[in-house]
Amino acid sequence: MNWANNYTLDYLHGGIRATERELNKRQLVHAGAGASLKEASQPRYLETINSRVALIGAMSTYSSGWEGEGGNRSCPLPLRF
DSSP states (O other): OBOOSTTTTTTHHHHHHHHHHHHHHTTOOOBSEESSHHHHTOOEEEEOSSOEEEEOOOBSOOOTTTTOGGGOSOEEOBSOO
């Protein structure tokens, strides 16, 4: 699931952490947001019996400052930064 979109920060940075916790609890493969820009940019992989699928999530609508100082705050991944 790609969750890098313009609604990702509707419930601010705590909402990103809560969403990630729930996605992980349900063992859903997700990409495009995380605790930092580095984490948000990591590909995630869906393993199937016959193959492996990589998921990279990014968004084109981005407001400066979402990532925090040095990219160390929960945020979605922008296409350009």
